[in-house]
Amino acid sequence: MRLLFIAPPIGKMASKYLAPPLGIGILAGLTPNHYEIKFIDGNIEPVDILEGWDIVAITVSTPAAQAAFEIAKQYRKTGALIVIGGMHPTVMPEECLTYADVIFIGESEVTWGEFLKDFEEGSYKSVYKAQTEMNPLKIPRIPREIFSKRGYLVTKTVLMSRGCPNSCEFCLVKKIYGSAYRTREIAKIIEEIRSFPKGGMPVIVFVDDNIVGNREFAKEFFKALIPLRIKWFSQCSISIANDDELLDLAKKSGCIGLFIGFESIDENNLISNRKNVNKTSSFIEQINKIRKKKIIVHGAFIFGFENDNTEIFDKTLEFARKAKLDVANFGILVPYPGTPLYEKYSLENRIFDYQWKNYDAAHVVFTPHNMKPMELQQGQYYAMKKFYSWKNIVLRILANPSSLNIILNLSQINVVKELKKIVQESSFN
Numbered sequence: 001m002r003l004l005f006i007a008p009p010i011g012k013m014a015s016k017y018l019a020p021p022l023g024i025g026i027l028a029g030l031t032p033n034h035y036e037i038k039f040i041d042g043n044i045e046p047v048d049i050l051e052g053w054d055i056v057a058i059t060v061s062t063p064a065a066q067a068a069f070e071i072a073k074q075y076r077k078t079g080a081l082i083v084i085g086g087m088h089p090t091v092m093p094e095e096c097l098t099y100a101d102v103i104f105i106g107e108s109e110v111t112w113g114e115f116l117k118d119f120e121e122g123s124y125k126s127v128y129k130a131q132t133e134m135n136p137l138k139i140p141r142i143p144r145e146i147f148s149k150r151g152y153l154v155t156k157t158v159l160m161s162r163g164c165p166n167s168c169e170f171c172l173v174k175k176i177y178g179s180a181y182r183t184r185e186i187a188k189i190i191e192e193i194r195s196f197p198k199g200g201m202p203v204i205v206f207v208d209d210n211i212v213g214n215r216e217f218a219k220e221f222f223k224a225l226i227p228l229r230i231k232w233f234s235q236c237s238i239s240i241a242n243d244d245e246l247l248d249l250a251k252k253s254g255c256i257g258l259f260i261g262f263e264s265i266d267e268n269n270l271i272s273n274r275k276n277v278n279k280t281s282s283f284i285e286q287i288n289k290i291r292k293k294k295i296i297v298h299g300a301f302i303f304g305f306e307n308d309n310t311e312i313f314d315k316t317l318e319f320a321r322k323a324k325l326d327v328a329n330f331g332i333l334v335p336y337p338g339t340p341l342y343e344k345y346s347l348e349n350r351i352f353d354y355q356w357k358n359y360d361a362a363h364v365v366f367t368p369h370n371m372k373p374m375e376l377q378q379g380q381y382y383a384m385k386k387f388y389s390w391k392n393i394v395l396r397i398l399a400n401p402s403s404l405n406i407i408l409n410l411s412q413i414n415v416v417k418e419l420k421k422i423v424q425e426s427s428f429n
């Protein structure tokens, strides 16, 4: 049996922090030995159309959906069975079924094995839907040898947890992985980290949505990391700053940077989007606490919420300056299919662009409440351009000359160039 995994190209806006897709790695790890496996990552190599594969399995997020459908169309002609899984089929199953023979909804660790068995018996279904959240999290050994050794910025990625108990209006995580925050066995994660080859980029990235989703677990986990003497980066909620012991252990265990979703500096936006863990009045104090530990704060903000008008860009820049953020991302709000925000804007007839490739947080696809679409489009570019002016980059690097800070800041220069092109090419009616 011959099984080809494909990750479609995810576009210029997103490809700066490229890492091998763990979803594919997990499925490859769950595939029996009698399968010949190959993986093509469209982000680092061309997706050639190769003959002779029995199954072509494609991972599909919303921004990559159009590219994925094109690949699926081409591969269908080779006679392969086309299988699609990931975020997009989970929320847009009918659309995906027009391009695939089989789609997977939700977490696929359990259903993948069932499908392979059915396929071999010649009686597969067209939809495999995960019935339960996997608990405890069962992640197999990931056969990382299927991933290219070249082309990725980060290769040592590890998943520690899944799920989120919160219900932010714009987020899809709950829909895909459920509301129960689940963690892996600490010993298994440590074993995975120890198995990484020496050399290459030394930083380990935990690709979790919130590495401190369960504080007590996180403390135990960080304690177990200390003897490994690694350096790590992850995402988490700003609440990490509310627990001194947790922050201290994060630092001791090798944390060098945290990607934190502040989302908005306007409290009303946070309330209406149910981002309840964030309180704008505490942001500066919380950021100071993290920065004092010499941990880089990579702040993420979204523009285009209901309460945002054209003043939000300068106000957010001023906040970022005051907070001395090392790195920041200013994205445009995206009503991703499957989110409450998508339902709301669809009902209100405010979504005017259904080209999924534009769902990359760099294009305006809906009519904002208090701004014109063009004002939002230009405002994001303005904020990114100002934050990443050479003068500001140099000042931030002088204040914190760590290699991570340098890489993260410099990597945004091309993003700003891309945003300029998007603004120039935009025309809204």
Ligand code: B12
Binding pocket: 009, 010, 011, 013, 014, 015, 016, 017, 018, 019, 020, 021, 022, 023, 024, 026, 027, 057, 058, 059, 060, 061, 062, 063, 064, 083, 084, 085, 086, 087, 088, 104, 106, 107, 108, 109, 112, 159, 171, 172, 173, 176, 207, 208, 209, 331, 336, 337, 359, 360, 361, 362
């Ligand atoms: C790491 C990460 C990235 C990395 C990706 C590196 C890489 N190659 O993996 C980078 C930085 C490049 C990135 C970029 C972006 N990301 Co991102 N990212 C993540 C993150 C934090 C973890 C992904 C991960 O590894 N998950 C763990 C794996 C095991 O889960 P999984 O991929 O979903 O796979 C499971 C199932 O979905 C399914 N499955 C997946 N693929 C397949 C394929 C087949 C054939 C089958 C059967 C099953 C299957 O089975 C797997 C096991 O259960 C997620 C959040 C999250 N919790 O997943 C956000 C997330 C996926 N990203 C998101 C977004 C918005 C983006 C960006 C648009 C951000 C931006 N503005 O640039 C871009 C766009 C990327 C794109 N076009 O796809 C959104 C998804 C939006 C959407 N609707 O698709 C998420 C959910 C974050 C969020 N909270 O909104 N991202």
Ligand code: SF4
Binding pocket: 164, 165, 166, 167, 168, 171, 172, 173, 174, 209, 237, 261, 275
């Ligand atoms: S944005 Fe973060 S806190 Fe909110 S639901 Fe998504 S993963 Fe959870």
